[in-house]
Amino acid sequence: MSFNPLRERGIPIEKQFRNWSELNVKPYDKDTVHPFSRCRGIVMNGIEVEAVMFSHNMARHTADPKLKQQLALVRRAEAQQQKAINWLIPGDESTLEVTIGYEQVAVDLTSWVAQHEPDAYLKQVYDFGLLEDFDHLYRYANLLAMTEGKKAEKIVGSLTEIMPGRPTIFEHRDPRDEIRRPMTALAADPQSVLNALTVMAAEQQTMNFYMTIGNRPQEPLARGLYAEIAEIEEQHVSHYESILDPTATWLTNLVMHEYNECWLYWSFMETEPDPRVKATYELHLNMEIEHLRIAVELMKQIENRDAAEFLPKALEQPMVFQENKEYVRKVLAEQVNLTSKESEFLPITDLPDDYRYFDYQAKVNEGGVPSEQVIEQARKQLGEEYRLQTEGGHPVPGLKTEKERKGASTDYASRLAA
Numbered sequence: 001m002s003f004n005p006l007r008e009r010g011i012p013i014e015k016q017f018r019n020w021s022e023l024n025v026k027p028y029d030k031d032t033v034h035p036f037s038r039c040r041g042i043v044m045n046g047i048e049v050e051a052v053m054f055s056h057n058m059a060r061h062t063a064d065p066k067l068k069q070q071l072a073l074v075r076r077a078e079a080q081q082q083k084a085i086n087w088l089i090p091g092d093e094s095t096l097e098v099t100i101g102y103e104q105v106a107v108d109l110t111s112w113v114a115q116h117e118p119d120a121y122l123k124q125v126y127d128f129g130l131l132e133d134f135d136h137l138y139r140y141a142n143l144l145a146m147t148e149g150k151k152a153e154k155i156v157g158s159l160t161e162i163m164p165g166r167p168t169i170f171e172h173r174d175p176r177d178e179i180r181r182p183m184t185a186l187a188a189d190p191q192s193v194l195n196a197l198t199v200m201a202a203e204q205q206t207m208n209f210y211m212t213i214g215n216r217p218q219e220p221l222a223r224g225l226y227a228e229i230a231e232i233e234e235q236h237v238s239h240y241e242s243i244l245d246p247t248a249t250w251l252t253n254l255v256m257h258e259y260n261e262c263w264l265y266w267s268f269m270e271t272e273p274d275p276r277v278k279a280t281y282e283l284h285l286n287m288e289i290e291h292l293r294i295a296v297e298l299m300k301q302i303e304n305r306d307a308a309e310f311l312p313k314a315l316e317q318p319m320v321f322q323e324n325k326e327y328v329r330k331v332l333a334e335q336v337n338l339t340s341k342e343s344e345f346l347p348i349t350d351l352p353d354d355y356r357y358f359d360y361q362a363k364v365n366e367g368g369v370p371s372e373q374v375i376e377q378a379r380k381q382l383g384e385e386y387r388l389q390t391e392g393g394h395p396v397p398g399l400k401t402e403k404e405r406k407g408a409s410t411d412y413a414s415r416l417a418a
């Protein structure tokens with residue numbers, strides 16, 4: 001199976017606009033939707049939000065009124081695509097239930113990307129982020145159990161396990177230690193660029209979402225948990241955006257954004273079981289083929305460059321949502337104790353005692369940490385914390401349940417070494 005969007009004919013841009021009832025789509029049924037269908041929708045919403053915001057930013061750095069008009073035209077279509085995708089989420093799915101979907105995306109999208117990343121350093125970047133979002137899923141699942149009396153397995157199915165990852169309390173690092181080494185777009189494998197653009201957009205939308213809805217709950221603990229995890233998502237955007245090539249021109253970036261949209265709609269069209277949603281992905285793919293054609297044309301006119309020279313000959317590998325339980329367990333067992341220092345990853349115990357990590361930790365974690373309180377509270381209120389471990393005991397001795405071990409320490413280093 002291979003696909004070359006440069007060879008295809010899309011829908012002419014002036015024929016892409018839809019009316020309000022076409023955008024106000026009938027939502028899915030939250031009780032029967034496939035968990036990975038929910039995930040694909042969340043990813044594509046994030047991708048379309050990035051398409052819109054990237055285009056706005058590019059327009060703000062553009063003097064040429066003709067280019068501004070072309071950007072505006074395509075951007076309006078992107079904005080419509082965003083509505084047609086995001087309005088699939090039903091009103092009776094609570095904000096917290098949607099949140100569980102967002103973190104499932106972070107786990108299974110990042111796992112796929114890590115396993116299909118040709119560059120060893122970039123793979124490490126994804127593994128590192130993966131364990132942090134994996135932990136968020138567990139914290140929110142406990143909040144859901146307490147505040148709405150619901151089990152997160154109703155949302156994730158049994159496709160993704162729910163248990164501690166790198167504990168959120170230890171994820172808070174000095175912002176200067178989130179900046180990674182950038183790839184060079186021309187030297188990097190095209191898959192590396194697609195991986196980075198995709199995960200960055202997904203994390204950015206998670207950040208946007210928590211920034212916006214994190215103040216909607218009434219319970220102080222829920223508000224606190226959203227505030228704390230929203231800060232990690234901002235940290236994740238810094239982490240992922242810094243791997244992209246900062247020297248790529250605005251037009252190169254535009255071409256890569258459109259190419260990435262083609263890749264994802266092509267991927268999801270192949271795997272989506274809901275025929276109505278599949279048809280939407282197919283429609284959007286045909287729109288993206290035209291967006292890409294326009295971007296390539298603009299690059300030719302303005303920079304006198306042929307995008308075919310740096311784009312792959314064809315797309316070979318669709319992004320697939322699939323179970324990654326074994327992979328996540330392996331990364332957990334091997335990497336849970338990592339932290340970062342500048343652009344490198346190292347065991348937390350290798351940090352010098354006076355490193356800025358500890359100052360930042362002391363500052364933000366002073367006076368109580370919601371991601372810890374939510375588990376303490378769940379143990380009190382529910383008798384035990386909520387987990388979904390379909391494949392057995394936790395792979396990290398220090399993160400096993402009370403039942404799985406005896407005498408846990410709360411000290412990170414000894415908890416992990418235990």
Ligand SMILES: [Fe+2]
Pocket residue numbers: 048051077078081261288
């Ligand atoms: Fe789009």
Ligand SMILES: [Fe+2]
Pocket residue numbers: 103106132133134136137206229233
């Ligand atoms: Fe997260």
Ligand SMILES: [Fe+2]
Pocket residue numbers: 106133203206232233236
């Ligand atoms: Fe994240």
Ligand SMILES: [Fe+2]
Pocket residue numbers: 051078257258261287288291292
């Ligand atoms: Fe597009």
